[in-house]
Amino acid sequence: MSFPMERMRRLRRTPALRRWVAETRLSRHSLVQPLFITEGSGVERPIPSLPGQSQLSFDRAAERARRVFDSGVPAVLLFGIPAEKDARGSSADDPDGVVAEAVRAIRRATPEMIIIGDVCLCEFTDHGHCGVLTDPDARGERTVDNDATLERLASEALVLAEAGCDVVAPSAMADGQVEAIRDALDMAGLEEVSILSYSAKYASSFYGPFREAAESEPAFGDRRAYQMDPSNAREALREAELDLEEGADIIMVKPGLPYLDVISRLRDELDAPIAAYHVSGEYAMLQAAAERGWIDGDRALYESLQCLHRAGAEILITYGAERAAALIDGGGPP
Ligand code: PBG
Numbered sequence: 001m002s003f004p005m006e007r008m009r010r011l012r013r014t015p016a017l018r019r020w021v022a023e024t025r026l027s028r029h030s031l032v033q034p035l036f037i038t039e040g041s042g043v044e045r046p047i048p049s050l051p052g053q054s055q056l057s058f059d060r061a062a063e064r065a066r067r068v069f070d071s072g073v074p075a076v077l078l079f080g081i082p083a084e085k086d087a088r089g090s091s092a093d094d095p096d097g098v099v100a101e102a103v104r105a106i107r108r109a110t111p112e113m114i115i116i117g118d119v120c121l122c123e124f125t126d127h128g129h130c131g132v133l134t135d136p137d138a139r140g141e142r143t144v145d146n147d148a149t150l151e152r153l154a155s156e157a158l159v160l161a162e163a164g165c166d167v168v169a170p171s172a173m174a175d176g177q178v179e180a181i182r183d184a185l186d187m188a189g190l191e192e193v194s195i196l197s198y199s200a201k202y203a204s205s206f207y208g209p210f211r212e213a214a215e216s217e218p219a220f221g222d223r224r225a226y227q228m229d230p231s232n233a234r235e236a237l238r239e240a241e242l243d244l245e246e247g248a249d250i251i252m253v254k255p256g257l258p259y260l261d262v263i264s265r266l267r268d269e270l271d272a273p274i275a276a277y278h279v280s281g282e283y284a285m286l287q288a289a290a291e292r293g294w295i296d297g298d299r300a301l302y303e304s305l306q307c308l309h310r311a312g313a314e315i316l317i318t319y320g321a322e323r324a325a326a327l328i329d330g331g332g333p334p
Pocket of ligand 1: 171207210211279
């Protein structure tokens with residue numbers, strides 16, 4: 001009878017040994033909590049497909065952000081849901097718009113908070129696409145007008161930065177959006193505001209609950225003409241390299257778990273910080289299965305974040321950020 005030479009199990013024997021030899025560790029300092037901002041005051045409207053998340057008016061958002069910060073999560077990512085939508089997304093760059101107002105309220109309540117503003121038009125346009133549209137072509141089809149959209153995104157980013165965002169996060173997948181925003185910020189003397197670019201944002205079915213939450217489902221067609229095809233990974237590297245050349249400080253891969261190879265590849269090839277977005281559909285799947293008692297929700301959330309971090313993401317955006325912070329403080333799920 002021969003025994004294996006390698007005893008890989010020796011260092012797995014106790015929790016202390018396992019923690020001691022862990023190659024990567026989750027930290028609550030990595031976490032970002034997304035918040036949805038709606039009109040009015042005193043409003044807190046639960047989002048059915050995202051248990052634990054609500055549409056919040058600016059005052060409620062400031063209270064929620066305070067609790068998020070007190071739980072040990074240093075950052076929030078803001079999305080706006082305006083009352084009025086039109087073809088050009090006019091409320092996106094209104095200095096008194098929902099997001100700008102929330103940024104100021106959060107800044108007042110929690111000066112140390114890292115405030116990230118999502119820069120996109122889909123929540124603000126009546127057609128639900130991420131930019132302004134071209135006139136119909138010969139076949140009667142309309143698409144996002146890239147260059148006209150850049151101006152709108154730059155103006156939106158400027159308003160958010162002036163309201164007090166530390167970071168603006170363009171997510172429209174318009175070519176040249178990072179450069180257009182960097183130029184606009186620098187020209188306005190906002191050199192210190194960072195850009196987190198949604199560089200590798202895939203045309204994904206995992207955004208379903210978000211579109212319900214943000215009321216941003218496209219009225220016609222889909223986003224495949226500007227978001228990335230799930231077949232591609234090399235293309236993500238090209239997108240990220242272009243964004244870094246244009247002045248991005250952080251790059252993002254989105255969704256998270258189905259795209260671990262993309263995170264890992266970008267981590268190997270690039271030096272910039274990488275953010276992974278554990279998106280609405282990923283979170284909703286965990287919640288739904290946990291509600292049915294089919295999986296342990298806390299463990300599945302923790303493991304999802306561990307894996308995104310192991311693949312190479314320093315920054316983890318998740319609807320479960322507050323819960324994750326509590327689990328991390330407790331040394332992992334019980
Ligand atoms: C676009 C945007 C979307 C998400 C973040 N920014 C939706 C989309 O591209 O359709 C999705 C995030 C999620 O699903 O959690 N502004």
